[in-house]
Amino acid sequence: MYKSFNVKTLGILEINYSKNVFPEQGKRSRQVELLIIYLILNRDKNITSRQLISYLWGDKEDQVTIGALRNLVYRARKDLKKLYAKEPCILSKGHSYFWNPAVKCQVDYEEIMELSERIMKGNDTDSQYRDCCWLADKFENPFLPELQDNEWIGQLNRKLIKNCFDALFQTIDKLENEGRFQEIVELTGHPHLAGIENELLFIKKMNAYYHLKETDRALKYYQELMNSYYLFYGIETAPQIKELYQKCLDERPQVQLDTISIEDFLESSDTLKGAFYCDFYVFKRIYRLNIADTRSSDHKRALVMLTLSGQSSEENAMSEESQRLKDIMMKNLRKSDIFSQYSTTQYFLIIEAPKTGGIETAIERIIRYFDREKTHPEISISKKIKEID
CATH class of the missing domain: 3.30.70.270 (Reverse transcriptase/Diguanylate cyclase domain)
Structure with missing residues (x-):
């Protein structure tokens, strides 16, 4: 029974069909991969030779001949035949190329974009929250990071990030309005979001700690942000983060340290090394x-x-x-x-x-x-x- 290609684009490109995998280990070709993924993502369109050359070679397109594109298509067809030999994946008509509509594809990029659109169009906070957790599960890697210097790959990656964060913040705003701050902490603390440098994400998480009256966790999180901002980027935190920090200090019980305790705290080593x-x-x-x-x-x-x-x-x-x-x-x-x-x-x-x-x-x-x-x-x-x- 025929099943579709499983196309993985979040991270390094990988296409699976049955037990076959493209590209073969040790046989990667940047231009072949760009051609294949472009045709897959535009599989409802006929792409002219000149359009393909422009997308694949960018500002060097004037130096590329139609013959060079034909050679590239030949190599791509040869590689795809090892993956799926029943019929050709890339078809041509006149001076254009297109993906064979009979060769079905499941693409993770398209799935996560559809999921983010569904979240933004949703009305039920519970469903949106569950979908956001699923979105975070899928949002493990950027879109084709090894090909980011190609203009259209970069554009798609920026669109992916924007859609995901628009969906995320729309849901967080609804959770805030409903006072569901614990769910905000759980969502913003997802491992796939932890390493993302997004100021609004930091603000939302610290604000949730503040409303949960978890001032110690908020102050510890603030210290982590300060270390990141100053030690790695050499910049100050956002004014909203400083305001939340002051609010947390104002909410903290009026417990005072003696000089010995504060010296021990100030001199204690942390995990950060270097200057x-x-x-x-x-x-x-x-x-x-x-x-x-x-x-x-x-x-x-x-x-x-x-x-x-x-x-x-x-x-x-x-x-x-x-x-x-x-x-x-x-x-x-x-x-x-x-x-x-x-x-x-x-x-x-x-x-x-x-x-x-x-x-x-x-x-x-x-x-x-x-x-x-x-x-x-x-x-x-x-x-x-x-x-x-």
């Missing part, structure tokens, strides 16, 4: 405090400037190397060290050591790690060190 990263305006304030503090300290502190330079033929080379440098500093500087990014090519650091030579050693280590790990050899790093006095 403190902050935005440049926070860095300026910290620098001014360091000027005053250095005068009464035996340790040396220095302002360090690290600058990236060089030209690369790759468009995002400098951004990639800048992020690599940031990751290296985050892992290899000490917790007492502070750094900030001024621009794509420049970072400033405040480093402390018993002697000036120790500061030089720490910076040379960072540069050595960077030179070893960088993937664009034409980009180099230079340093300037000025003692704070």
